[in-house]
Amino acid sequence: MTPWLKPVEPEWTAVLERALGRTVPPEALAVMVARQSRRYLGEDVAIAPADGLAARTMFWFPRDVLKVARAVGELTWAGALPDRPLRVLDLGAGVGATSLGALRALPPTARVASVTAVDHDPAALAILRRVADGARGAGLLPASTPAAHTAVCDLSQPGWGDELGLHDLVLAGLTAVEFTRAHGDEAARGAAIAAFLREAMRRVADDGALVVIEPGSRAESRALHVARAIMLAEGATVFAPCLHALECPMLRTTRDWCHEDLADVALPPWLQGVAKAAGLRWEGLTWSYLVLRRDGRTLRGAMPAETPMRMVSQPSVTKGKTEAWWCGPITGARGDLRVVELDRVAKRAAGVKLRDVARGTLVALEEEGIAEAETEGKALRLDPARWRPVWP
Ligand SMILES: C[S@@+](CC[C@H](N)C(=O)[O-])C[C@H]1O[C@@H](n2cnc3c(N)ncnc32)[C@H](O)[C@@H]1O
Structure with a gap:
């Protein structure tokens, strides 16, 4: 629950x-x-x-x-x-x-x-x-x-x-x-x-x-x-x-x-x-x-100074990666809600994995995380060190 x-x-x-x-x-x-x-x-x-x-x-x-x-x-x-x-x-x-x-x-x-x-x-x-x-x-x-x-x-x-x-x-x-x-x-x-x-x-x-x-x-x-x-x-x-x-x-x-x-x-x-x-x-x-x-x-x-985002889908786990849809102020400009976390990157990093984040969760994403992100198709490729769940 x-x-x-x-x-x-x-x-x-x-x-x-x-x-x-x-x-x-x-x-x-x-x-x-x-x-x-x-x-x-x-x-x-x-x-x-x-x-x-x-x-x-x-x-x-x-x-x-x-x-x-x-x-x-x-x-x-x-x-x-x-x-x-x-x-x-x-x-x-x-x-x-x-x-x-x-x-x-x-x-x-x-x-x-x-x-x-x-x-x-x-x-x-x-x-x-x-x-x-x-x-x-x-x-x-x-x-x-x-x-x-x-x-x-x-x-x-x-x-x-x-x-x-x-x-x-x-x-x-x-x-x-x-x-x-x-x-x-x-x-x-x-x-x-x-x-x-x-x-x-x-x-x-x-x-x-x-x-x-x-x-x-x-x-x-x-x-x-x-x-x-x-x-x-x-x-x-x-x-x-x-x-x-x-x-x-x-x-x-x-x-x-x-x-x-x-x-x-x-x-x-x-x-x-x-x-x-x-x-x-x-x-x-x-x-x-x-x-x-x-x-x-x-x-x-009320959220931390980083870019505020909300997870608006369940995490979708496929071979080698987890995808999800996030919505926040950068979504409008990017025109795509998708974020991707590669398993090989997530495995090496400490902290929460995208696959464990529930729909509706509020997330803080560092500005550097956005600027440095490589893209996977049009999706934002997440750097695990640069985002974290905030609530709940
Ligand atoms: C689906 S029920 C929801 C009841 C409650 N708010 C809940 O969350 O369970 C919709 C309620 O709106 C009321 N309602 C529908 N049309 C209304 C109207 N024109 N004026 C006042 N109440 C209305 C119904 O009587 C009903 O109690």
């Missing part, structure tokens, strides 16, 4: 069941999950509201609760969350996977002043309140976590945020996709997401952050990065995942999309059979994300 991800504790099952108010046998849950999954993919599939809520609470909560951890981990590592009790706002909160996932991912020293969850589904919000109370009671969240305040609100209507006040950590987990999917092509979807983000940014304190999680599929990730470009052009700061404010290199061809894919993270054991029976993946966790700020602070600014 990736070290910065805290595995979902088995105690969550009892908390979620109590919040839902019933126990759903695994076979029945698999049927509900299969139907709800098709709805998430945009299919017009009928599902009883109670069954949809059961699937979301018992299956999607434990699966999706981890997806916000990288963004919160990076904000924490960079010291970029305000040093005061945090006001947390969750947009399209559902049963709470993103806000409660963010609380789980905060360091033990963090204090939380308020948790406000909004959604157009009051039944989901009622479950969220019970999940938060139950998790606090079971010791899965700090005892000081305040009770969640909830508000019913339609986020697709103009002016939805007028009454919501300012918050330090504004979250939107797998929300924008729900009301922007129908907007047509990538450009139209990106513009619709940007309209939502513009309104969400009005709820972010001057030194706070907006964390957006979207599905890791190609169309959804690309639409999020089209929205990134629009928000950048309007003056927002991209804190993460990008370490530059240039055009996203992965939007240049239709082939690529910037997303997270943790191949070594499996569903909690008690849900693996449910996923298999529902025809869903039980290994690997994918999502895309974007963290925006108003104060100009970036993840890049």
